[in-house]
Amino acid sequence: MVNRDVVISGIGLVSSLGEGGDAHWDKMTAPGVAPVTDAERFHPYVVHPLPEIDWGLQIAKRGDQRQMETWQRLGTYTAGMALDDAGIKGNDDLTATMDMVVAAGGGERDEAVDAGVLAASENRTDRDVLLNEKLTTELRPTLFLAQLSNLLAGNISIVHKVTGSSRTFMGEEGAGVAAIETAAARIRSGQSTHVLVGGSFQTEHPDMLLGYELGRYLHRGPWKPVWQRQGSEGGGVVTGSGGAFLVLEAREHAEARGQNIYAQLGPVVSGRTRRRNGGLEAGIAELISRTELPGGELLAISGASGAHAATAAEKAALEANPAIAARALSSLTGHMKEAQFPFAVALAALAVSRGAGYPAFEAGEKAFAGKPASVLATAVGYHQFEGMALVSAPR
Amino acid sequence: MANLKDHLGRPVVAVTGIGVVTSLGVGKAENWAALTSGKSGIHPITRFPVALLNTQISGMIDFLPSSTKGSSALTYELAETAAKEAVAEAGLDTGDFDGPLFLASPPVELDWADRLALYAGDKEGSGYERLLKVARSQNSLDMFETAQFGSIADRLADLFGTRGLPITLSTACASGATAIQLGVEAIRRGECDRALSIGADGSATAEALIRFSLLSALSTNNAVPAKASKPFSKDRDGFVLAEGSAALVLESLESALARGAEVLGILRGCGEKSDDFHRTRSKPDGSPAIGAVKAALADAGLREDEIDYVNAHGTSTPENDKMEHLSLSTVFGERIRKIPVSSNKSMIGHTLSAAGAIEAAFSLMTMREGVIPPTINYDNPDPSIELDVVPNVKRKAEVRTVLSNSFGFGGQNTCLVMAREPV
Structure with a gap:
């Protein structure tokens, strides 16, 4: 079995901080950078909103833009950035042979239609008939396609002509972990030469918040950084809109076309701890032990959501290794669900590529002054599934 | 002694367990009996009132305890039921599968109730x-x-003792085939000796029906439900929404033989090509579907003239059946008139996320039993689609190899090639 090196050759990022790898690096390495938050729109929840985006920069046709709701548009936009960055966009030979693994949830429902059904339900006992009445007359026919999980990948195929294989993995943070793990495994084994992988999340829709809050996971009241939410009102998660896409590539494939390489992607590991029985901390520690950590001081980009139990377990597991200095990216971006792990891997790649670490994102995060040769990226799901990867300098 | 490696030096992937649930019943025996007698599982909708709905028929699963408990509960029960049958047939312990889980299931949303x-x-x-x-x-x-995308797979992983982080996936109507493809690929990479691939869909809610209806995708032939799904017929007018599930235990041939498991068939090849033309329509020249069929044949190491039977996607929509015929006739040339091509959907409807897995299960049974299930309701052939659709009545035939097609919204095209025996 062949065992090819996997490298990261393109990065696309969007969050409340802005867009692009450079912009994120500049913002996130500026000491004491303040997060962008909105505490009004979804009170009592704080969200990290999208920046203003000129969609036309990556989605040329307005007709294409109109076919998508924000989540798909954001993912398609971010994917375009990654393809641009990797020198692949517009190169039909490369896009037609490119594989794709997208981590996706569902799209935005029509808030007004839903509210109309709910309001009318108070005066009706035949609620099933009411549903038929409202939905047959008020749903926009094309909205269905804007909601379907695999249509983010479908839109990327249409807009950016990525037409090798196309798989969509569903399931919160774990989908992002599995997407990167599978893409890397495909390249290592020779099943793929270059893969587009990532996801996006648009939190500025009440149904997206409801998805967390049914499990009472959302933090309430004044914003706090990730590691300081224990004991605060609510469940600890502050969400953010954003997207992260990576181009993963076989090293020889990237080198043969003279492409800049950010980083080498080392072991990607994943797990499913039976959390009901406790043991998440041990499960995370076991994953850390499988990532082949180098000796010495180590920077970690943690995707911790802030969810009380999961974040406490991750904190304890990371602190058990005194060499690790962790940065909780959600303190600056909010939790981006399916995009969380790809985002953490991208930030790790930027650090090894720039040869510098990130300052503490919040008081209490350990200093890291060295030049990182390797950076650990983690995503421990707020509810289930966990994974991590070791990202190293390109050599 | 069979080769343990394929033409590209990869482990040969065998099927050692099959489970299936459709509107025709629970389990392989019940399904096969109905399928080969040309019985339809399509019936009037009773789960919710059909007032104001253009389509009032479906292939919903109305006979399971979870049938009235919402999409998530029903999808779970469908997946569990099929997987139990498959794992038992493979002779493995239900709680200790010890290989990865790939679940094709519908995108979840909080139910209206x-x-x-x-x-x-x-x-x-x-x-x-x-x-x-x-x-x-x-x-x-x-x-x-019920509103977490990872929950169903998490519960299945608990019950069956699958290994690692379970993958839940969607490639729309190709999902079931993709779940199998992911299992095949994992075994070929040497990551595992076996994988559990499941396609399950219990998401036929009123809202789902209305959404497809608004896209004009569904048959409105309500008068005689059993006649509504008529793939390749001139008067076909859309697909029939349905539910179901299938599970396959995939295993390296080496592992299957080593533990003395019965080999039910071989997953010879998988092919995929996405379409960048339109969100719901295929590129007019059919090139992506053609590319997917060719890629599957190449992956299987088979020539066009080595395929004995095609298990069609055959949805009964005007667009799909026309495009599928175009792509098959392009790949197989004149010989396509002589290859039997039938659509299970004529009897079970379109089971969406489960379809690719169910049809792979039926393809494997077709080879083992030497009987091709018919395309029923073929009373009014579409003259522009010259295919041997195995009209209306099953046919005895020696079938050594099958091509199974799955095409989905969002430009998803996935094809599987299966064989009866190892080489």
Whole structure:
């Protein structure tokens, strides 16, 4: 079995901080950078909103833009950035042979239609008939396609002509972990030469918040950084809109076309701890032990959501290794669900590529002054599934 | 002695367990008996009132305990039921599968019954503001689980003792085939000796039906439900929404032989090509579907003239059947008139996320039994589609190899090539 090196050759990022790898690096390495938050729109929840985006920069046709709701548009936009960055966009030979693994949830429902059904339900006992009445007359026919999980990948195929294989993995943070793990495994084994992988999340829709809050996971009241939410009102998660896409590539494939390489992607590991029985901390520690950590001081980009139990377990597991200095990216971006792990891997790649670490994102995060040769990226799901990867300098 | 490696030096992937549930019944025996007698599982909708709906028929699963408990509960039960049959047939312990799980299932959303129940939990405020208020003040963990994409696979992983992080995937109507493809690829990479691939779909809610209806995708032939799904017929007018599940235990041939398991068939090859033309329509020249069929044949190491039977995607929509014929006739040339091509969907409807897995299960049974299930309701052939659709009545035939097609919204095209025997 062949065992090819996997490298990261393109990065696309969007969050409340802005867009692009450079912009994120500049913002996130500026000491004491303040997060962008909105505490009004979804009170009592704080969200990290999208920046203003000129969609036309990556989605040329307005007709294409109109076919998508924000989540798909954001993912398609971010994917375009990654393809641009990797020198692949517009190169039909490369896009037609490119594989794709997208981590996706569902799209935005029509808030007004839903509210109309709910309001009318108070005066009706035949609620099933009411549903038929409202939905047959008020749903926009094309909205269905804007909601379907695999249509983010479908839109990327249409807009950016990525037409090798196309798989969509569903399931919160774990989908992002599995997407990167599978893409890397495909390249290592020779099943793929270059893969587009990532996801996006648009939190500025009440149904997206409801998805967390049914499990009472959302933090309430004044914003706090990730590691300081224990004991605060609510469940600890502050969400953010954003997207992260990576181009993963076989090293020889990237080198043969003279492409800049950010980083080498080392072991990607994943797990499913039976959390009901406790043991998440041990499960995370076991994953850390499988990532082949180098000796010495180590920077970690943690995707911790802030969810009380999961974040406490991750904190304890990371602190058990005194060499690790962790940065909780959600303190600056909010939790981006399916995009969380790809985002953490991208930030790790930027650090090894720039040869510098990130300052503490919040008081209490350990200093890291060295030049990182390797950076650990983690995503421990707020509810289930966990994974991590070791990202190293390109050599 | 069979080769343990394929033409590209990869482990040969065998099938050692099959499970299936459709509107025709639970389990392989019941399904096969109905399928080969040309019976339809399509019936009037009773799960919800059909007032104001253009389509009033479906292939819903109305006979399981979870049939009235919402999409998530039913999808789970369908997946569990099929997987139990498959794992038992493979002779493995139900709680200790020890290989990865790949689940094709529909994208989840909170059911309307739950939204309405939440809304009734308070009198103040309106819309989502009220839903959020009620959610944060009560324990809704059961509801929460139904709206998490990873929950069904998590429960299955618990029950079957699968290894690692389970993957839940969607490639729309190709999902079931993709779940199998992911299992095949993992075994070929040497990551595991076996994988559990499941396609399950219990998401035929009123909203789902209305959504497809608004896209003009569904048959409105309500008068005689059993006649509504008529792939390759001139008067076909859309697909019939349906539910179901299938599970395959995939295993390296080496592992299967080593433990003396019965080999039910071989997953010879998988091919895929996405379409960048349109969100619901295929590129007019059919090139992506053609590319997927060719890629599957190449992956299987078979020539066009080595395929004995095609298990068609055959949805009964005007667009699909025309495009599928175009792509098959392009790949197989004149010989396509002589290859039997039948559509299971004529009897079970379109089971969406489960379809690719169910049809792979039926393809494997077709080879083992030497009987090709018919395309029923073929009373009015479309003259522009010259295919041997195995009209209306099953046919005895020696079938050594099958091509099974799955095409989905969003430009998804996935084809599987299966063989009866190892080489």
